[in-house]
Amino acid sequence: MDALIVYPENKEQMTAxxxxxxxxxxxxxxxxxxxxxxxxxxxxxxxxxxxxxQLKPYTGIRNMLKG
Numbered sequence: 001m002d003a004l005i006v007y008p009e010n011k012e013q014m015t016a017x018x019x020x021x022x023x024x025x026x027x028x029x030x031x032x033x034x035x036x037x038x039x040x041x042x043x044x045x046x047x048x049x050x051x052x053x054q055l056k057p058y059t060g061i062r063n064m065l066k067g
Contacts, residue, residue, distance in 0.1 A: 008014040021028050049055055058064070 006017060008017055018028070018030075
């Protein structure tokens with residue numbers, strides 16, 4: 001059997017979808033988007049660097065490779 005991936009836009013849609021699936025006895029599982037820990041830490045580090053003015057503007061790949 002095929003599977004569906006559904007993207008409700010708000011809490012009301014999610015509640016309605018779950019109610020319909022339960023009423024029709026359709027098996028489903030709910031998952032939230034979860035980012036890996038290294039992604040979250042990298043974003044947090046970048047935000048701190050931006051807040052403290054440690055970021056440098058991009059001027060081209062050659063300048064980046066020079067260090």
